Amino acid sequence: MTSSSGGPSPTQTQGKSACMHDPANLDEKLRIEDLRSFNILDTPAEQAYDDVVSLASYICDTPIALISLVDEDRQWFKARQGLSAMETPRGQAFCAHAIVEPDKVLEVPDALLDARFLDNPLVTGDPGIRFYAGAPLLTPSGAALGTVCVIDRVPRKLTERQSLALQALSRQVVQLLALRRANAELELVAKAQTLRQQQLENHQRRIEELNQDLQEQTLTDPLTALKNRRAFDTLLANEFARSQRSKSPLCLLMVDADHFKAYNDAFGHVAGDQALMFIALAIKSQARAYDHVARYGGEEFCVILPDTKLNEALLVAERIREAIKGIIGLRRPMTGSIGVAYSEGVNSPKRLVELADNAMYLAKQGGRDRVELFLPPI
Numbered sequence: 001m002t003s004s005s006g007g008p009s010p011t012q013t014q015g016k017s018a019c020m021h022d023p024a025n026l027d028e029k030l031r032i033e034d035l036r037s038f039n040i041l042d043t044p045a046e047q048a049y050d051d052v053v054s055l056a057s058y059i060c061d062t063p064i065a066l067i068s069l070v071d072e073d074r075q076w077f078k079a080r081q082g083l084s085a086m087e088t089p090r091g092q093a094f095c096a097h098a099i100v101e102p103d104k105v106l107e108v109p110d111a112l113l114d115a116r117f118l119d120n121p122l123v124t125g126d127p128g129i130r131f132y133a134g135a136p137l138l139t140p141s142g143a144a145l146g147t148v149c150v151i152d153r154v155p156r157k158l159t160e161r162q163s164l165a166l167q168a169l170s171r172q173v174v175q176l177l178a179l180r181r182a183n184a185e186l187e188l189v190a191k192a193q194t195l196r197q198q199q200l201e202n203h204q205r206r207i208e209e210l211n212q213d214l215q216e217q218t219l220t221d222p223l224t225a226l227k228n229r230r231a232f233d234t235l236l237a238n239e240f241a242r243s244q245r246s247k248s249p250l251c252l253l254m255v256d257a258d259h260f261k262a263y264n265d266a267f268g269h270v271a272g273d274q275a276l277m278f279i280a281l282a283i284k285s286q287a288r289a290y291d292h293v294a295r296y297g298g299e300e301f302c303v304i305l306p307d308t309k310l311n312e313a314l315l316v317a318e319r320i321r322e323a324i325k326g327i328i329g330l331r332r333p334m335t336g337s338i339g340v341a342y343s344e345g346v347n348s349p350k351r352l353v354e355l356a357d358n359a360m361y362l363a364k365q366g367g368r369d370r371v372e373l374f375l376p377p378i
C-alpha cells in the first residue's frame with residue numbers, strides 16, 4: 001500500500017504469506033468464486049462506491065477510507081480516499097484479517113501494539129498505519145468479500161455509533177454489488193433472448209426461402225425451365241380475370257412441335273429432349289417480358305399474351321413459327337404448328353384453351369408449319 005505522498009510500492013513490500021490469514025473454517029475457493037461472480041475486480045471508479053468511502057471517512061473522522069476486496073493474492077480497492085494505491089499484496093492486508101470474522105468489525109486501536117501488525121510494512125513504512133477498523137462485506141452466501149475500512153496514522157478507537165455506521169455502510173456496498181450482479185444477469189438474459197430471437201428469425205427466413213424454392217419447383221418444368229401446366233392454369237385464370245375486369249384484349253397461342261415422334265424415333269429421346277429445350281428458347285426469344293410462356297405438356301407449349309389484340313398475336317405467332325424453323329443445332333430442322341385464340345366473346349379460360357387447341361389442330365390439318373385462328377361459330 002502506498003500513500004498519496006509516496007512510499008514503498010506493493011511489489012517492494014510483497015512477501016508475507018497470504019494463506020497465513022485465510023480463515024480456517026471458510027471455504028476460500030467458494031469465497032473467491034463468490035467474489036468473481038460480481039465482476040467487480042479491476043473495474044473503473046464509480047460515484048456510488050466513492051460516496052461510501054467519503055461518508056466512512058467523514059463519519060469515522062479518518063484521513064483514509066477504503067472499499068477493499070480481498071482477492072487471491074491481493075486486496076484491490078474499488079473506492080479509496082486518502083490513498084493512491086490501487087491494490088496491495090494480500091499478505092500485508094489488514095482486511096484479510098477482518099474477513100476471518102465476517103460479522104464483526106475488526107478494530108486495531110494501535111498497530112504498533114498488536115503482534116499481528118507491528119512489523120507490517122504498511123505500519124513501519126508508508127502510509128504509517130496506526131489505527132485500522134474494517135467492517136466485512138458479508139454476502140448472502142456467507143462469504144466476506146473484503147471490507148469497508150477506515151485508517152488513521154495515529155492510535156484511536158471508534159465510538160459505538162461509528163462502528164455501527166461502518167457496518168451499515170458495508171451492508172450498503174453489498175447491496176450495490178448485488179444490484180450490479182443482478183443487472184449483469186438481466187443483461188445476459190436479454191442478450192440470450194435477443195440471440196434466440198435472431199436464431200428463430202433466421203430459421204423462419206430459411207423456411208420461407210425453402211418454401212419459395214419448393215413452390216418455384218412445383219411450378220417449373222424441369223426440362224425447359226418454363227412454367228409448367230400447373231403454373232399455366234393459374235396464370236391464365238388470373239390474366240383472363242384481369243382482361244375481363246379491365247376490358248383489355250387477351251390472346252393465347254398453342255404451339256405444337258411437328259412430327260416430334262418421328263424426331264424422337266430417329267435420333268433418340270435425349271436428342272428429343274434437347275430439341276424441346278431449343279424450341280422453348282425459340283418461343284421465349286419472341287415473347288415480351290410480361291407474356292407467359294409455359295410447357296403445356298409433351299411437345300406442346302402455350303403463350304399467354306396479355307393486353308394483346310388479335311392482329312398483334314398473329315404477328316407474334318408468325319415470329320415464333322419462324323424462330324422454330326430457324327433453330328440451329330438440331331439433328332434436322334423442326335417446324336411448329338400454332339393455334340391462336342382471342343378472348344373476345346369467350347367466357348372462360350378453359351374455353352380459350354379449347355379455341356387455341358382447335359386452331360392448332362387446324363394448323364396440323366392444314367399441313368403443319370402454320371399459324372391458324374379458330375373462330376367459334378356465332
Ligand SMILES: Nc1nc2c(ncn2[C@@H]2O[C@H](COP(=O)(O)OP(=O)(O)OP(=O)(O)O)[C@@H](O)[C@H]2O)c(=O)[nH]1
Pocket residue numbers: 223256257258259260261262264268269270271272273276297298299364368
Ligand atoms: N424426348 C421427349 N419426347 C417427348 C417428351 N414429351 C413428349 N414427347 C414425345 O413427343 C411425341 C409426340 O408425338 P405425337 O403426339 O404423335 O405428335 P407428333 O409426332 O409431333 O405429330 P404431330 O403433332 O401430328 O405433328 C411422342 O413421341 C412423345 O413421346 C419429352 O419430354 N421428351
